[in-house]
Amino acid sequence: MKQRVTIQDIADALGLSRNTVSKAINGRGSVSEDTKTKIFNKAAELGYKQFAMLNQNHTQTITPQANYEIALFSHSVLSISHFSAPLLHTFEDHISKLGYRLSMYTIRDDFMNQCELPANFNHEFTKGIIVIEMFNEKYTEFLCNLEIPTLFIDTYANTNRQIIKSDIMYMENFNSSYQMTLSLITKGYKKIGFVGDSLHCHSFYERWCGYLHAMQDSSINDFYEYCILENDNLPYYNPELLASKIRALPRLPEAFVCANDYIAIDVIRALKSMNLTVPDDIKICGFDNSTESKIIEPPLTTVNIPGDSMGHFAAETLLSRIEYPELPYRTIYVQTQIINRLSTKK
Structure with a gap:
């Protein structure tokens, strides 16, 4: 039986510390880009966990594609604190070594409603599309029918488990949300609410499901009265409106599990406007480990x-799809990690 590859094995092979390898693989701390690349390559070579799916020798045989581009489609401009910022930095670095340019397109609502491509989109020279923060079911189907290799980073809330004819990559949502909620329950808290539109995207839906199952598995069934689940028409990023929604709850919960960090941070601000403190009066959890989650007061428990x-x-998946378009479509989950901070301290 083949022995399981460990982080220590990768560290030993490269002459690095275990801590450095762990930081690079888990996306934490400061590690140089050259060192990250060496670690990722060695992880793939040794067959470490998710990296086992990657074949570095295959990547090195792909013919460089000068003057061709890979398009990034997004519904909004992605901020530097968005989780996709380091993703796109690594992705672009990887594809540029093979001669591809990354061209960015913001897809407006009217484009999505009419299923149109941007006027400056060059179909002939576009070899692949990576889609981030775009959750329109109709436009997703439209892109899948273009016959251009496409990778979706997250999708619309696919609650009916429809078959999307494309490669898809998600961060792992359900288990982290489940364990984060369960951690609050094991500390003795039962009045726990969820804040966010569970149908905003598939990742939000899975985070909601993780929370839901943790509550139900713990025989806590009266949790809906502590939740704020309005759709995206509610401006979750308005602390004043959030405060009014919190005041309207039948009872104040002991903790809120939020769909992402930005919602969690505005919940903290809303609570402060109500003269409530975190974590003394109420515990708060987020998701994403955004830059803001580290500097908000108190620092935010997150994923x-x-x-x-x-x-x-993402680069390996899309490049392999370009090279071998007949491959079966893949849905890939990348493991996430809970980070406990002061916002949930007992």
Whole structure:
């Protein structure tokens, strides 16, 4: 039986510390880009966990594609604190070594509603598309029918488990949300609410499901009265409106599990406007490990998304689809990690 590859094995092979390798793979701390690349390559070579799916020798045989581009489609401009920032940095670095340019397109609502491509989109020279923060079911189907290799980073809330004819990559959502909620329950808290539109995207839906199952598995069934689940028409990023929604709850919960960090941070601000303190009066959890989650007062308990690793997997997945379009479609989950901070301290 083949022995399981460990982080220590990778560290020993490269002459690096275990801590450095762990930081690179989990997307935490400061590790140089050259060192990350060496670690990712060695992880793939040795067959470490998710990296076992990657074949570095295959990548090195792909013919460089000068003057061709890979298109990035997004519904909005992606901020530097968005989880996709390190993902795209690694992705672009990887594809540029093979001669591809990354061209960025913001897809407006009218384009999506009419299923149109941007006027400056060059179909002839575009070899692949990576889609981030775009959750329109109709436009997803439209892109899948273009016959251009496409990778979706997250999708619309596919609650009916429809078959999307494309490669898809998700961060792992369900288990982290489940364990984060369960951790609150094991500390003795039962009045726990969820904040966010569970149908905003598939990742939000899976985070909601993780919370839901943790509550139900713990025989806690009266949790809906603590939840704020309005759709995206509610401006979750308005602390004043959030405060009014919190005041309207039948009872104040002991903790909120939020769909992402940005919602969690505005919940903290809303609570402060109500003269409530975190964590003394109420505990708060987020998701994404955004830059803001580290500097908000108090620092936010959250879930780290390893953006560098996701960028590496994304490049390998899309490049292999370009090279071998007949491959079966793949749905890839990248492991995430809970980070406990002061916002949930007992």
